[in-house]
Amino acid sequence: MRILGVDTSSPATSLALLEDGEVAAEYHVRHDHPPSDAVFGLLEGLLRPRGITVADCDAFAVCVGPGSFTGLRIGLGMAKTFAWALGRPIHGFDSVELLAARALRQGAVAEGETFDALFTALRGSVFAGTFEVSSGVAVRRGDLRYADDLAGELAVRDASRPLVALDGEALPPSLAPRRLALDPSAAILAAELAAGAIAEGRPADLDAVQPTYLKPFSVGRPARTRSDET
């Protein structure tokens, strides 16, 4: 079973090839961020030396955001097109879910523990979610949350729950976040979650894999509305 994982939701673009649960090849940007649409060339560079093509992948896993709108459309569009064109399954995972999977994999949370995962996006907006570790899996409890700023998230969150966040995430020390390393990449985590989903026989729905847009879409007041007309 060969699974291709893709994450273009942040400048830390990552691609990963998982073969029977083992990371066979990986690309993970940490410093010099390429433009989002370079991901095609990067993928080619990952596969070609191994003598395989996209058609040799059995399934696809992709991060559906929230994150860079343009980055998501490119990475998600790419992975969905692969799945569609080859008739293979695709599983999408959101950015906060991948953060929770990272916490679990890095041993930052323990079996039975309920915790919050959080990250800060553009202009200080915050995405978060609550998870519970159950039978070795981080299971989501409640919805993916969006707040305009950290104060907005803190106002709704239960302060008694442990908090996990990436290294480098600017958070007040009073929150005592458990810090998570940048490795493994989100692409690896997504591919691993997809492997789990496939093993469970969870159905893969191409149409359900859509970019996550949580931040309300706003362009100001409409210039003219239908109801203005008689």
Next chain:
Amino acid sequence: MTLGLGIDTSFDDTAVALVEDGNRILANLTVSQFAEHENFGGVIPERASRLHVQHLFPLLERALARAERRLEDLDYVAVTNRPGLIGSLLVGVSAGKALAMARGLPLVGVNHLEAHVYAVQMEHEDLVFPFVSLLVSGANTVIYHHRDHGDYRVLGGTLDDAVGECLDKSGRFIGLPLPAGPHLQKLALAGDAARCPMPRPMLNRPGYDFSFSGLKTAVVNTVRANPDLRPEDLAAGLLEAASDVLARKTFRAARDVGVKQVALCGGVAANLQLREAFARRAEKTGITFRHPSIPLCTDNAAMVAGLGYEHFRRGELADLDLAVAATVSWKRD
């Protein structure tokens, strides 16, 4: 037989088409986002990009079903990569690249404006190089001199608004829904242009450039000065003025560069009054004139698959680095 898939997401329409040998259209489908943007008085780029993502896969499925073909039958993938809204273009180009990668197909990048001209050739085999074309749409008003596929020069173009924008803004000013062209056309058929004479901007200037922002202003001033003016007469006057300038300059350009054929293309080429003005100039000058059917005038992917065929058979293929571009540079004579 060569089967090509065309994808166009350059602006607000998601378009997919299957075309055989460059001109046999098996499917030509477009999902208009128009209703989704209508309340905002224009296209919102971020919203357009989001809708392209939603519409593209169902449309690809429908196009294959309509054409009764499978992905396995494809020989190449052609996708519009310029010009247009960057975010919108990226949706189509990403899908095109991924499809080419997954199925091991050649990828072709297509210039949307060149494709509009090719649309005329798809339906008129007697339109042969060299010829002069006028491309008119909401975003473009330009006269080209074509020597071969991809070998052309710009003879003139608008210095400010595209003619389609002038028509849309004028129509909106008198309360017509967007796009205003078809509504203006209908009104004009019941109107009398003589009752509403409008200026012919830059008609007597040398060269082949246009200006339509003044005509737009003239509409506003005329309506304000004549509250009793019938919209029918205004529409007739406006379309006659715009068509007259476009036709005269295009045929003058054709005569000056010594070609015997003129092509009219782009969304505004669907306009009856403009076509009639061209037909009149054609009769007067002896220069023949060709235009596409309406589905090939407005944005569509058949023209992309069509022009893609010309690139494909010339070996002009793109690689995975195919970039998108908001604008294209002109080569002027």
